[in-house]
Amino acid sequence: MISKTAIVDGITMRWEETGEGTPVVLIHGIPTSPALWRHVAPRIPKARCLAWEMVGYGESIPEGRDRDISVGRQADYLASWLEHLGIEQAILVGHDLGGGVAQIAAVRYSGLCRGLFLTNAIGYDSWPIPSVKAMRMGGPLLRHLPDLAFKQVIRTFLQRGHDDSTRAKEAFEAHWPHYRKHDGAAAFVRQANSLDVQDTMAVAGDLPGLGIPARIVWGAADQFQKMEYGERFAHDLSAPLQRIEGGKHFTPEDHPEIIANGINQLMADAADAESTTGAGGDNDIASGV
Known part of the structure; x- marks a missing residue:
């Protein structure tokens, strides 16, 4: 994947990009970065994959200083970035916090989301998880760790969420350097302090009315985002649910083949839906609130 940047509304936004075709936007969570999708994107051959980096995360940690980096605000940043790139409609794929961003963007920006794919995503009242709440409460001390x-805190956090120990080590090497380079524990505390469950609660009632193709793939042994939330998403979005038995939280890293296959299937679903309705869908990104 190729690293790219653009200045959007005064913010330097970064993403990783590969391929051509249908735009597929891959959105990471905490404490990860676009590298979360490194094994997934190459397995989506008919897509222009854009792994967007949330403002205040990864190499973009400096852009989060003195800015609102809540999940709700990230949805607005995402929409502005897509508008900047001239992308009117995309498949939105979200993991963890990125799933919350995708949900909010789909609700706020009518027509932007061509299809919604969620894997072990936050939603409803499922977050922040207890360990992140504890870190937030200990913020005054943690920020000076x-x-x-702090390196061991991140290592342990990642290990708990992986069912593949080799991929857990690889994930640490992919994501830890951003914290080491940019603010360390203070960056994580800033991210944790921005989390507000009302961001997803505010759109929960709108999910059943989205009327877009959707798919849910869930690590059934995830202790961070429980299986019951995957089931709830499947019900509200009228979406197929695929369980990864034994799978934990970081499914894009532990099970990239399964995640990529689900995204490819969603792309086919979206194409079928368009051919059935006979319309690509007019939309206006700027119409979001």
């Missing part, structure tokens, strides 16, 4: 100690 030496890098060596």
